[in-house]
Amino acid sequence: MQQDFFADSRKPMADGFQYTDDQIEVKNLSHVYQTRRALDNVSFSVSCGEVFGLLGPNGSGKTTLFRILSTLMPVTSGTVRVLGHDLTTEVKAVRKLLGVVFQHPGLDGKLTVFENLRHHGHLYGLAGKTLRDRISELLERFGVLDRAKERVELLSGGLQRRVEIAKAMLHSPRLLLLDEPTSGLDVAARRQLNDYLGALADTENILVFLTTHLLDDAEACNRVGILDAGKLVALGEPNELKAEVSGDVILIECIDNEVFCTEITKRFGVSPVLADNLIRVECERGHEFVRDLVATFPDEIQSVRFGKPTLEDVFIKLTGNPFV
Amino acid sequence: MKPIATIWWREVIRFYRQRSRLFSAIAQPLVFWLLIGSGLSASFQPSDTADGVSYIEYFYPGIVVLVLLFTSIFATISVVNDRREGFLQGVLVAPVPRWHIVLAQALGGTTLALLQGVLLLILAPMTGIRFGTASLFATLGVMTLLALGLTNLGLLIAWRMDSTQGFHAIMNLLLIPIWLLSGAFFPSTGVPGWLEWTMKLNPLTYGLAAFRQSLYLDTTMKAIGEGPTWALSMLITGLFCAVTFVGATLTASAQTN
Numbered sequence: 001m002q003q004d005f006f007a008d009s010r011k012p013m014a015d016g017f018q019y020t021d022d023q024i025e026v027k028n029l030s031h032v033y034q035t036r037r038a039l040d041n042v043s044f045s046v047s048c049g050e051v052f053g054l055l056g057p058n059g060s061g062k063t064t065l066f067r068i069l070s071t072l073m074p075v076t077s078g079t080v081r082v083l084g085h086d087l088t089t090e091v092k093a094v095r096k097l098l099g100v101v102f103q104h105p106g107l108d109g110k111l112t113v114f115e116n117l118r119h120h121g122h123l124y125g126l127a128g129k130t131l132r133d134r135i136s137e138l139l140e141r142f143g144v145l146d147r148a149k150e151r152v153e154l155l156s157g158g159l160q161r162r163v164e165i166a167k168a169m170l171h172s173p174r175l176l177l178l179d180e181p182t183s184g185l186d187v188a189a190r191r192q193l194n195d196y197l198g199a200l201a202d203t204e205n206i207l208v209f210l211t212t213h214l215l216d217d218a219e220a221c222n223r224v225g226i227l228d229a230g231k232l233v234a235l236g237e238p239n240e241l242k243a244e245v246s247g248d249v250i251l252i253e254c255i256d257n258e259v260f261c262t263e264i265t266k267r268f269g270v271s272p273v274l275a276d277n278l279i280r281v282e283c284e285r286g287h288e289f290v291r292d293l294v295a296t297f298p299d300e301i302q303s304v305r306f307g308k309p310t311l312e313d314v315f316i317k318l319t320g321n322p323f324v
Numbered sequence: 325m326k327p328i329a330t331i332w333w334r335e336v337i338r339f340y341r342q343r344s345r346l347f348s349a350i351a352q353p354l355v356f357w358l359l360i361g362s363g364l365s366a367s368f369q370p371s372d373t374a375d376g377v378s379y380i381e382y383f384y385p386g387i388v389v390l391v392l393l394f395t396s397i398f399a400t401i402s403v404v405n406d407r408r409e410g411f412l413q414g415v416l417v418a419p420v421p422r423w424h425i426v427l428a429q430a431l432g433g434t435t436l437a438l439l440q441g442v443l444l445l446i447l448a449p450m451t452g453i454r455f456g457t458a459s460l461f462a463t464l465g466v467m468t469l470l471a472l473g474l475t476n477l478g479l480l481i482a483w484r485m486d487s488t489q490g491f492h493a494i495m496n497l498l499l500i501p502i503w504l505l506s507g508a509f510f511p512s513t514g515v516p517g518w519l520e521w522t523m524k525l526n527p528l529t530y531g532l533a534a535f536r537q538s539l540y541l542d543t544t545m546k547a548i549g550e551g552p553t554w555a556l557s558m559l560i561t562g563l564f565c566a567v568t569f570v571g572a573t574l575t576a577s578a579q580t581n
Contacts, residue, residue, distance in 0.1 A: 070417050072580065095419040104409035108334065110341045122330035123418040167414070 021084035022048040024069070024175065024207060029078035030230075031064050038064040040230040041078070046223070048083075048174065051201045051208040053221030055311065057323055061230040062211040063103075066179045069209065070100045083174055083207075096124070099173030101164050103180045109153030113144060113163050116152060117170055124171035138166040158189040165193075169200075176200070178210040182217050194220035215311045215323070226315055233318045238311060245309035245317055248286025252279040252293070253303045260300055267296060276322035282313070327420045328428040334411075335399060335432025349395045350440050357387040381451040385536040386508025388444050389528070392437045392471050393503055397495060399433035400478030404485045407580070416580050423573040426479060430569060433475030434468065441467045448539070456542030463538045469561050470531045476568030483575040506532045507551065530560035 024046045031039040038061045046052040056062045067073040068080065071091050080087040082094045100106075107116050114135060121131040139145040142162040144155075152160060161181065168176060181197075182190040194217060201208040201222070210217070218224045219238050226234040226241075234241055252272075254260045257279055261272045264281070268289065273280045283289050290306050315323045339345055361380040368379035406412040415425060445463070448455065455463070477499075485491045503509075505519070506528035512520050523529050534557035552560075 072413070072416060092419050095417060098417060100414065100417045102409075102413050104413070106411060106414040108338065108411045110338045111334065115337075119330050119334055120414065120418075122326045123415060123420055125326060127326060 022174075022207070023081075023083070024209065025079075025081045026065075027079045029065070029068070029075065029080060031061075031068065031073075031076055033064075037230050039068075042227075042230075042232045043078075044225055044232060044235055046207055046209060048207045049201055049205045050223060051197050051210070051221045053218040053224045054209070054211045054227060055213070055215070055218040055224050055315075056211075056227035057213055059229075060227040062213075062227055063179065065227070066177065066211050070098065070177050070179075071095055096171075097174045099168035099171065099176045101161075101168045101176070101178040101181055103183065105160060106164055107152045107160060107167070110151065112149050112151050113139065113155070114148040116163065117167050120167045120170050126171060134170060138169060139163075142166045157184050158186070161185060161189075161193065165196075173206065175207045175209065178208070180212060181210055182212065182214060190214075190217065191220075198222075218311050224311065226311070226318065228315070228319045228321070234314060241311060241314045242309045245313045246282055247284035247309075248282070248289075249307055249309045249313045250281045250283070250286050250290060250293075251305040251307075252281065252301060253277075254279065254297075254300050255302065256300075260297075263297075263300075264293070268292070273316060273320065275316050275320075280313070280316060282309070282317070327418070328424050328431070331415065331425060331428030332432045332435070335429060336435055338402075339399065339436050345398070349398060350391055350443060353387050353390045353394065354444075356390070357383060361387075378451075381453070382511075383509070384448065384451045384453070385532060385539060386503075386506070388441055388467070389470065389506070389508055389532055389535060390503055391440050391444055392467065393474050393499060395440045396433045396437040396471050396475035397478040397499060399436050400429065400475060400482045401488060401491050403429065403479065403482035404488050404491055407483070408486075422577045422580065426483075426569070426573045426576050429479055430472060430475045430572070433478065434471040437471035437475065438464075438467060441471065453539050454543055455539075459538060459541035459543075462541050463535065466531070466535045466538045466558070466561070469558075469565055470535060473527075473531065473561060473565040473568055476565060476572050479572035480568055480575055483572060483579050502526055502528050505529070507536075508532055512551075527560060527564045530557040531564065533557040534561050 026045065027043050029039055029042045030037070040061075042061075042065065054062050054065065064073070068075055068087070069082070071087065071094060075088050083097050085093040085097075087094055108119075111119065117135045117138070118131065121127070121135065126134065135148075136145060139148055142165065144159055144162055144166065147155060147159065152163065155163065161184075165176075165178075165181075168178075176197075178197075182193055185193065197208050197210070198220065200206065210221070212218055221238065223235070223237055224241060225232055234244075252260070252264075257274055257277065261274060261279055264270060264272060264279075270281050270283055270289070281289070286306055290304055294301060294304065312323045315321075357380075361383045364383075365379040368382065403412065407416065442464075445455075481494050482491060485494075505523050505526050507523060508528075512523045512529075515523070530552055533551045534554060536551075537554045537557065551557075
């Protein structure tokens, strides 16, 4: 039997399974809406200090998983432990440790920035000078202190998102959950937010868990889980996942896709996949393949794109479907 | 206590900052009162009155109750969207018991309804109603109970609804008839038997009776037909508050984790 060197941080559980206190541990989680299976036997764990991205197209089950983790929906099948607490039996303890940023605005536009945060602080039992200081500290950190007295409805989308995160961090949660945090933000604001979340996980040693359908956001995470039709099809660091796609990825656009697929399979011994009206070919030494391809079929090809694999390629490889 | 106070405060401050809500909740009943009250005054003759009461005066308590109904019900309608895609989501994931949330919302709606109701009380002397100390306090007390009960009823519906359209349908099909058949619009004397029974089974009938009788506590009430006693009316109104509150809390708990 393996010796446990981290006895202090581990608690033996009744079923003999060892859980650690600084993790989300999801085991065999399933969720069914009437007849539709939104989550199908999902298992994974995430640790504090990590930014974990749950990537998946719309309808993949991301939101269901998010709502379960944020305690809005009950666990109906499987077990979820959050930082040492069972999500079913110790909801209140989990809620104290949880900071949540919802996809739909969770701020009251009729209240000022300060009032929104004060309201939130009161819900978590903070009050008086402690609360006021904490609010100023967070607003300053997010660069919105000068807007504290303005009504939220007058702020831009990007600023509102910052206020939302400041609000979610107000009670010093150990787990920050964000549902599609970058939606509606421009590229610069998105990058800034992703950088910020990374720094937050790192310096405060909190667990940042976000859902996204944007590949760029997922690339910025320490680890990524890819969800498709309720199943977790991949789990790992973005680079690890991309390494599973061998070599290079070539995207070909041509006049008759079907015919061309069989044609290049015969000629080059590759296994092309037709997705989203593009022929995808994975191969080592892609530059040579492109050279030969264009030399062989100069007339049929309309365009060729050559690149290193992205998470989208990982998704297509694993599911056979385009990522939309 | 902090979470309850803060949720209550938000309900009140939001209302204050949306001036159109403030205006519409009171303007519509006032227009009803003056137009319908004046229009029906000529034909309104309570069967068993000696000195008679004008319809404007008869209709007045009903209009106050309508203002309470409108304000408290519309204060709860925001729950429908708020809990699915808005501010309430953040409250629901906080470590706050569900019944604290419902209580705070109920107190918020009650406060708003009371503020509007008190504005209308200022018009009472226009109808010939004179307040003494006892009647003023009794009236305010009954108004508080009524506002609380109606807000609870609104919460009970709102926590169950998926769309505001559904809420409006309930408003028209259930809440307005409850008000119409409470004795607000016409007394139960002389109506067909089935209607009289419907009115007797309507909890708001007792709320309205308690309110009407409180208004006249210091003066002799002009007869407007037989109604339930003050004690019975208060008892049923109190029970209504309690039952709807428990109902709203159970609904809110069932709809969320």
